Amino acid sequence: MEHLGIIGTGNMGGALAMGAGDLAEVTLYGFDPSSKRLESLRAACGLIPCAHPQEVCQRSTYVLLAVKPHLVPVVLADMREHLGPDICLISIAAGVTMDRLKELTDHVCPVIRVMPNTPALVGQGVFAVCLEDEGLTEANKTFVMNLLGHMGSAYELEERLFDVFTGLVGSGPAYVFHFMEGLIDAGVSLGLGRQQATDMVKGLVTGSATMAATSEMHITQLKEMVTSPGGTTIAGLNELEKRACKHALYKAVKAAHDRSRELG
Ligand SMILES: NC(=O)C1=CN([C@@H]2O[C@H](COP(=O)(O)OP(=O)(O)OC[C@H]3O[C@@H](n4cnc5c(N)ncnc54)[C@H](O)[C@@H]3O)[C@@H](O)[C@H]2O)C=CC1
Numbered sequence: 001m002e003h004l005g006i007i008g009t010g011n012m013g014g015a016l017a018m019g020a021g022d023l024a025e026v027t028l029y030g031f032d033p034s035s036k037r038l039e040s041l042r043a044a045c046g047l048i049p050c051a052h053p054q055e056v057c058q059r060s061t062y063v064l065l066a067v068k069p070h071l072v073p074v075v076l077a078d079m080r081e082h083l084g085p086d087i088c089l090i091s092i093a094a095g096v097t098m099d100r101l102k103e104l105t106d107h108v109c110p111v112i113r114v115m116p117n118t119p120a121l122v123g124q125g126v127f128a129v130c131l132e133d134e135g136l137t138e139a140n141k142t143f144v145m146n147l148l149g150h151m152g153s154a155y156e157l158e159e160r161l162f163d164v165f166t167g168l169v170g171s172g173p174a175y176v177f178h179f180m181e182g183l184i185d186a187g188v189s190l191g192l193g194r195q196q197a198t199d200m201v202k203g204l205v206t207g208s209a210t211m212a213a214t215s216e217m218h219i220t221q222l223k224e225m226v227t228s229p230g231g232t233t234i235a236g237l238n239e240l241e242k243r244a245c246k247h248a249l250y251k252a253v254k255a256a257h258d259r260s261r262e263l264g
């Protein structure tokens with residue numbers, strides 16, 4: 001049985017608690033200043049609330065840090081005395097590097113840096129995992145890859161690519177929802193009811209994503225399948241590219257990448 005403590009049970013910490021909660025071999029602990037969050041996770045996934053971060057450290061073999069990046073130094077300073085070689089620290093804070101995490105923990109415990117995304121909540125997260133700390137055991141690596149694999153797809157990734165992954169995949173669900181919102185508004189503008197348009201766009205995105213995930217065909221071939229010569233789709237695609245849609249996506253990912261660097 002492994003003991004996993006989560007410090008900060010907001011959007012992402014909460015999503016990971018929910019994902020880990022149904023693993024028989026994991027007991028979950030958590031601390032958050034919001035007792036409401038802790039109580040709702042106790043009811044939803046059996047997380048055991050702790051009175052302070054130190055108690056989480058005392059009860060856990062893995063401690064997952066899921067507070068906002070600017071709070072990482074403060075929270076680690078509080079926990080520092082209770083960390084040691086038998087606790088593996090997992091940080092999901094955007095931008096906070098391995099070097100910084102090692103420095104903030106005085107190099108007393110092994111550290112794993114992870115970048116998740118919110119579809120973890122429905123078992124379809126995509127995770128980058130940095131396993132570069134030489135103090136990690138094979139058991140640490142296996143535990144974390146299995147834990148995250150249970151909530152989606154976990155990829156071991158060199159730390160130098162973490163800002164790219166954060167800008168693309170960590171932030172990515174928001175781009176997809178923004179795109180969906182735009183399509184729904186377009187449908188409403190042209191006369192569909194909002195609920196009708198919402199249901200239709202959800203079906204559109206789920207169906208297209210399933211095709212992309214399961215088809216043998218390349219993404220470009222899937223696009224060509226829809227695009228009849230002289231037809232409706234090419235007329236729509238031409239409008240998107242007149243507005244440099246692909247370039248806008250590049251700029252969005254680049255801005256998020258740059259912000260991830262700054263946060264570090
Ligand atoms: N939301 C997302 O999609 C993703 C977030 N992340 C990272 O996850 C971390 C958390 O982000 P969110 O969950 O979005 O933020 P959030 O604001 O939803 O959650 C943060 C939680 O930390 C708690 N907290 C505040 N002070 C604390 C303290 N001193 N000790 C313990 N807990 C404290 C808050 O009450 C809150 O529940 C950030 O570092 C972010 O970079 C990473 C990938 C995706």
Ligand SMILES: O=C(O)[C@@H]1CCC=N1
Binds near residue numbers: 094166171
């Ligand atoms: O917006 C953020 O800073 C966090 C990190 C990746 C997704 N959400």
